[in-house]
Amino acid sequence: VKEDSRYYKAVNLALVYDWIAPGELFEPERNITEDELIKIMVSALGYDYAAGYMGGFPSGYRTVARRLGLYTEMPAAGEITVGAFYDLAYQALETRIADASYQKLTSENAFEVTYAMSDQSMMEALYEVHAVEGIITALNWTAIYGAETAVDADYFELDGKAYRWHGQENSWLGKHCRAFYKEIDGVKQILTVLEKDNRSLEIKAKDVSG
Numbered sequence: 001v002k003e004d005s006r007y008y009k010a011v012n013l014a015l016v017y018d019w020i021a022p023g024e025l026f027e028p029e030r031n032i033t034e035d036e037l038i039k040i041m042v043s044a045l046g047y048d049y050a051a052g053y054m055g056g057f058p059s060g061y062r063t064v065a066r067r068l069g070l071y072t073e074m075p076a077a078g079e080i081t082v083g084a085f086y087d088l089a090y091q092a093l094e095t096r097i098a099d100a101s102y103q104k105l106t107s108e109n110a111f112e113v114t115y116a117m118s119d120q121s122m123m124e125a126l127y128e129v130h131a132v133e134g135i136i137t138a139l140n141w142t143a144i145y146g147a148e149t150a151v152d153a154d155y156f157e158l159d160g161k162a163y164r165w166h167g168q169e170n171s172w173l174g175k176h177c178r179a180f181y182k183e184i185d186g187v188k189q190i191l192t193v194l195e196k197d198n199r200s201l202e203i204k205a206k207d208v209s210g
Contacts, residue, residue: 001026019044037080038065041088045122046098049115068095093123094131123180129191133178134159144174156190165190 001011007028014020019040035058042051042061045068054060065071070091099118123129137144139156151157156165156172158179164187165179172193179193 014040017044018048032080034080034084035061037085037088038062038070041065041070041092042068045092045095046100046115049098070095094121096120097122097125127182129180129182131178131180132158132161132163133176133196135176136172136174139165139173140170142170142173161188163188163190165193 001008005011005028007026011020011026015022020043039051039057039061042048042064047064047068051057051060051064054063065088068091070088096117097120099116100114118125121131123131135158137157137159138151140153141150143150143157151162154164154166155162157163158177163179163181175198176196177193178196180191181188182191183189
């Protein structure tokens with residue numbers, strides 16, 4: 001890609017991080033295919049070595065993507081859809097990256113790299129954003145288990161741990177959710193909260209009276 005191209009910085013960055021492979025053909029106006037997106041995501045997660053071992057492009061990358069859980073249902077090859085992109089990107093962000101930090105010198109004076117799945121997701125490694133999931137047991141001075149477990153305004157408690165969250169509503173109390181936070185100045189600051197698999201059951205007092 002020429003330096004005066006508007007795509008130069010993005011493409012060069014992806015090349016530096018080995019998310020894409022060098023080549024002579026560049027088609028910025030062509031829609032990306034499913035297989036190309038899968039390769040980029042698998043490469044960004046650091047699993048190129050595994051994909052190569054399992055057959056390379058495209059079958060090896062599809063196999064690795066499926067084993068990592070990037071897709072619940074692998075789509076047919078073709079141009080990528082917006083929905084498929086969002087699904088793959090979301091799953092990739094929460095997938096643990098490969099750890100290639102363990103290296104040793106072999107008898108042939110060459111470096112041998114041992115790969116393993118790390119404890120960090122891509123989201124944690126790139127953005128220092130963490131995901132938690134559970135029941136909101138206290139928020140905004142109100143708590144499920146009594147006043148002594150209540151938390152200050154602008155905070156909520158998720159499975160016993162407090163997080164700062166501005167703009168909350170009491171309707172979240174008792175709900176199962178998945179939250180994303182970033183630690184800022186020692187405080188776990190909630191970025192966004194997603195509701196998970198909640199159902200309401202209405203019971204009338206006369207139905208439970210003795």
